[in-house]
Amino acid sequence: MSRRLNALVIGNAAYEAVDALKNPVNDAGDVGAKLESCGFTVIRCLDSDHAGMDRTLKKFQRVLKDSDVGLFFFAGHGMQIDGENYLAAVDTDATDEITAKHSSLPLNRVIEVMEKSGCSTSIVVLDACRNNPFERAWTRAIESRGLAPVYAPRGTLIAYATSPGQTASDGRGRNGAYTAALLTHLATPDCSIETMFKRVRNTLSAATKGKQISWEHTSLAGEFFFNLSLGLRIDLYAETSLSDGLFVLDEAKASHRLIRELKSLTWPRQNPAVDGFTAEVANRASLDALFVVGRNLYQAACGGSHSALGYLRDFASRSSGIKEPKRKALLDGMLFEAFFDANGKLRKEFKLRQFEPLFALQRHKELAPSFDFIAECLLPEAARFYSIPGKRHEVAIDVATRPSAKTGHHHVLETVHCDGASVLWLEDEDYAPEPGEKPRMETLDLDEFEQQLSEQMLVPPHLLKINYASFKPNGRETIAFPRGWTARKR
Incomplete structure (x- = not known):
């Protein structure tokens, strides 16, 4: 709505x-x-x-x-x-x-x-x-x-x-x-x-x-x-699906048995259950059940289930035989799980372990309605984001570094600028250096650095446009990132 x-x-x-x-x-x-x-x-x-x-x-x-x-x-x-x-x-x-x-x-x-x-x-x-x-x-x-x-x-x-x-x-x-x-x-x-x-x-x-x-x-x-409230704004799914801690399982239904196995939090039960999740099973399930399946699939992927992670990474093809809007309900649930807890409340700490493969799905035009769904869910919390997740808005940032004495390819991060202001700040005070000491650093290669910025800023890599003000990247660079610092929106 x-x-x-x-x-x-x-x-x-x-x-x-x-x-x-x-x-x-x-x-x-x-x-x-x-x-x-x-x-x-x-x-x-x-x-x-x-x-x-x-x-x-x-x-x-x-x-x-x-x-x-x-x-x-x-x-x-x-x-x-x-x-x-x-x-x-x-x-x-x-x-x-x-x-x-x-x-x-x-x-x-x-x-x-x-x-x-x-x-x-x-x-x-x-x-x-x-x-x-x-x-x-x-x-x-x-x-x-x-x-x-x-x-x-x-x-x-x-x-x-x-x-x-x-x-x-x-x-x-x-x-x-x-x-x-x-x-x-x-x-x-x-x-x-x-x-x-x-x-x-x-x-x-x-x-x-x-x-x-x-x-x-x-x-x-x-x-x-x-x-x-979320339950009134989002009228596609029942309150018991948005707050899936209230979802009642019926053992007679295959989709519900899958949810039970995913909730076990053990890979020997999760992996075979995901492997047996076919388009035929999905097409018999209700929208609410598939939404809850999606939530628990993403949870299992974040927990290290290789079958759940494989389903997430290959979602576009693995779900191609599922009818719409049932396919949408499945992806809606996966996206919802990243930001909302079992009570349907916005998480204090978002579940971002598989943020990159989840939002890489945004490149598939046929999956766009699910990203519109999560953007609508997050709209009242717009102030928490540089760009509301799900919106296809590019975010441009400028990264300033200084060369390190180690090698010509090693750089030390100084600032990250977005919308005309520095957005790099000390999030964990335990990492604040003592007077006269230098900050402790974590060395990242360029891909790791960009992935970390993407996750901190909650902007998918394909929408995060980075300009390196101090060097022209060739892929061999490493960047020293100060520990305890973040580009997360305050």
Whole structure:
């Protein structure tokens, strides 16, 4: 159940015409990070002038064309003029109401962009109900306080930090009171958006002793969850397959007997069981059983079963007689086992002993749906990866070394750069050298070095593009890699 989620978050604090605000940049940054943890692709716009807000909204408009869900978040000054709402840029000209309107972002424009995008769900969240500081410069007083209620088109939810016509003060801590409450509940697993905002309202009321009551206007046509648990996101397999510790074996079924033998963790039982696993046996099995077979096949391969390892390495041909989607279920299970434990929870340490042969299968176009499956499973954890495993995205790195005094082919690793930053860091403090001592080194040939980087960065070798800045490789080089250091994503 793949969801295409895109968000635009804007936080304006460094206002030129009035006092700066304390929280909005933090609010936007923190909400953006929380949305990314829920699978959103986030466009950030911080302390932006009017022209910058306009450009960013147009960029958001373009990505919404290929989106199922669009979300707009704004923290900063908002104002109501002649019954309509405007979101102030840092350079909003507040000489008078007319100038203020034309140097701010109209909320109605945002809503119209989202309405006409084709998204099935549009969400607008506004932490912008602070007192209007601009009206002091205007020629007449503005009686309306806060933001005005607006029409929510079908499929839209608009959330305000306060009830219509009321105001909220800038927060005292890192976040405004409303955003702090939002961050508390936004990523709650399997909580519908309506329930989530009710919880936000309750937390906000408690934090402000009832002085600030959030409010939503909704015309959503269906349910939306920011954070679906794995069992709800992945609807191809039963919960007992995703959490295969709960899978009940039936000895009358050949596939179940295979699972039993694979779970024995002994090669004399595993090897003959794998050797007897034919396409005929697979085609009689259910998708859930084959998913669990795949999990245990990969486990056996990582445990050293030569038959399981042979099946993995020769999967494309060994499984060619298995019908789709049963073949897919088998590979889905193998990929799932690498990242998820017996309870269906993401592993703290991924099972990577056979990472290279497993992800080498990605080169077979007919197996692509399984890699799309694991990418979807891992999407909420995108921050843990340079590129989500399963996605066919190349990752380019630059490796800098210095020549060793040993031979002309021996080099000492200095840095590994990715996305403009060094990604090599000391993971195991026990290997930190004493003052005045040199780090302990492990000598690797070029293939071993590249395989180690591939596994640490969780990028298959065929997608990891390495540029050696200090030498032109000829295959005879060795590289001294500091022990305890890694290029793993922090």
